[in-house]
Amino acid sequence: PLSRAKKHLSLIPLFVFIGAGGTGAAQFVLHLASFNPDVSWDRKNPEPWNKWGPNDQYKFYSMNVDYSKLKKEGPDI
DSSP states (O other): OHHHHHHOGGGHHHHHHHHHHHHHHHHHHHHHHHHOTTSOOOSSOSOGGGSOOTTOOOSSOOSSOOGGGOOOOSOOO
């Protein structure tokens, strides 16, 4: 493959961007699987979203949301 890449140098950026996109997609899925409160890997606590408070940020990216000013709306369980 290296000799073929030397013949067609214009394909190298294509492989770099496809590889970076695949790596980024895999990292995002792993992030969602490990830090999203909707996904439960804990068999002892099947409802982990009850541990999260209104001030906890669990989204990957949130625009213009100040989590420190939010108040809990539901009852404590």
